[in-house]
Amino acid sequence: MLWCLRGKVPLWGSEQFHRQLSSTLLATSRKAVSYSNRAATYSSLCSCTKLINNNIKLSTLRFVHTSRAQKSSAIPGAVNLSGATTGSQAASVSNAMSKLMTEAQTKRVSVYFMGLAVMTVGAVVLGGITRLTESGLSMTNWHPLFGIRPPMTAAEWEEEFKEYQKYPEYKYTNMHMTVDEFKSIFYMEWFHRIWGRMIGVVYAVPAAYYLTRKWVPSSVKRPIGLVGLLIGCQGLMGWYMVKSGLHEDPDPNAVPRVSQYRLCAHLGLALVIYTVTFWQGLKNMTTPAKITDLRAVSLKYRVHGAAGLIFLTALSGAFVAGLDAGLTYNSFPKMADRWVPTDMWAFSPWYRNILENPTTVQFNHRVLGMTTATTVLWLWAQSRKARLPYRAKVAVNCMAGMVCLQVSLGIATLLYFVPTPLAVTHQSGSVALLTTALWVMNELRFARKAIPRL
Structure with missing residues (x-):
């Protein structure tokens, strides 16, 4: 038997709230039960709550008749039908409904974080396309709040193109470019920047609403603030990176490009934002099982190391992209019939080769990639x-399958001289591999050694 009651409830947790809730339960149950010495047991579920001006309107209370043959006094936490609700009964009702509200808030925040994570993946993919198509230096001005509208008329396009002609990329690389060709690279960079602004809006509007209305648990306020700080730093780093490619290089043989260090920082920040948002969304959305197996506990800590290797390998890929190192040696597994190429230490002093010599950068990326693959397969x-x-088990299998796919994509990208579709897929694969590692970490989050009973 099911009854539904609708009505307003006083301030949450107040004495008046408990009195009104108790009297409501009592009145409803007396109408429903016609037995003199029997009492019905009812469990209440709050299906929808709305917070308006610090008051809570209880949209629906559902009372389920569970037993006619049991006395209410024999069941712990049951509502006393003969009189007012006791203090322990009121506390149990309040705790149950508070827990239900917290779960609803957590689910809402999980969707929020997951949405930001998906948009961050889109930004990483767009950034890879922008770099591979050499579109990143087409917009020579930065307007964080304005300048969203692209050139619309022929005169505006001519003016924008003349501005682009002042910088090294046009002078040394694209001196034969036409306005129509310029439009294609301009729109690529423009869309990448617009996507970044959209991420800022998607972050800021719900965050401001949730925080001002106090609709988020206190445990996620810090992650929300951290994500906002990272997004702001990412926007600044993006322009700082582009600015490095607009300066004249004193070396006449230098190719106009952005700094590989700043490109690595830009990608690294994007991966950190993705890691934080995806982890918060996944952690609040799922509840892993408790595990006491000793091998699982050991695996839990080793997966953290594998995730660190995946992250480091992705950062080394940024150096490969920044220096066009993927075009130096296009053979595998050897590099021009050698396991170790002869020009790995061509720069002086020697430490410059690690992050500035394209040959060494590609060699490092190969070694890190194979080390990561070996580690994941061993796990x-x-x-x-x-x-x-x-x-x-499914998460671990997905991580192993993804690392095999990622290695295959990397080798194919190398052998086919870095075609844009393959290279973008390879970069996206690094995010997918990191995702599977985070998934495994979440599933093993509650792996603990069993405490022996005394």
Whole structure:
């Protein structure tokens, strides 16, 4: 038997709230139950709550008749139908409904973080296309709040093109470019910047609403603030990176391009934003099973190391892209019939080769990639011996499959001289691989050593 009651409830947690809730339960149950010495047990669920001017309107209270043969006094936490609600009963009702509200808030925040994570992946993909098509230096001005509208008329395009002609990329690389060709690279960079602004809006509007209305648990306020700080730093780093490619290089043989250090920082910040948002969304959206297997506990800590290797390999890929190092040696597994190329230490002093010599940068990326793949596959083999829940096994299998796919994409990109579709897919694969590692980390989050009973 089901009854639904609608009505306003006083301030949440107040004494008046408990009195009105108790009297409502009592009146409804007395109408529903016609037995003199029997009482019905009812469990209440709050299906929808709305916070308006610090008051809570209880949209629906559902009372489910569970037993006619049991006395209410025999069931802990049941509502006393003969009189007013006791203090412990009121507290239990309040705690249950508070828990339900917290769960609803957590789900809402999870969707918010997941949306930001998806948009961050889109920004990484667009950034890869922008770099590979050499479109990043087409917009020579930066207007954080204005300048969203692109050139519309022929005169505006001519003016924008003349501005582009003042900088090294046109003078030394694109001196034969036409206005129509310029439009294609301009729109690519413009869309990348607009996407970044959209991420800022998608972050700021819900965050301001949730925080001012106090609709988020206190545990996620710091992550929200951290994400906002990272997004602001990312916008500044993006322009700082572009600015490095607009200066004249004293070396006449230098190719106009952005600094590989700033490109790495730009990608690194994007990956950090993605990691924070995806982790917060996943952590609040799912509840992993508790695991006491010793092998699973050991696997839990090793996966953190694998995730760090994945992140480091992705950053080394930014140096490969920044220096066009993927075009130096296009053979695998050897580099021009050598395991170690002869020009790895051509620069002086020697430490410049690590991050500035294209040959050394490609060699480092190869070594890091194979090390990461070996580590992930070794973890997969170790997981076969552990007693893991089904979802954790699926996550580990996905991570192993993704690392094999990522290595294959990297080799194909190298052998085919870095075509844009393959290179973008390879860069996106690094984010997918990082995602699977975070998934495994989440599934093993509650892996603990069993405490022996005394």
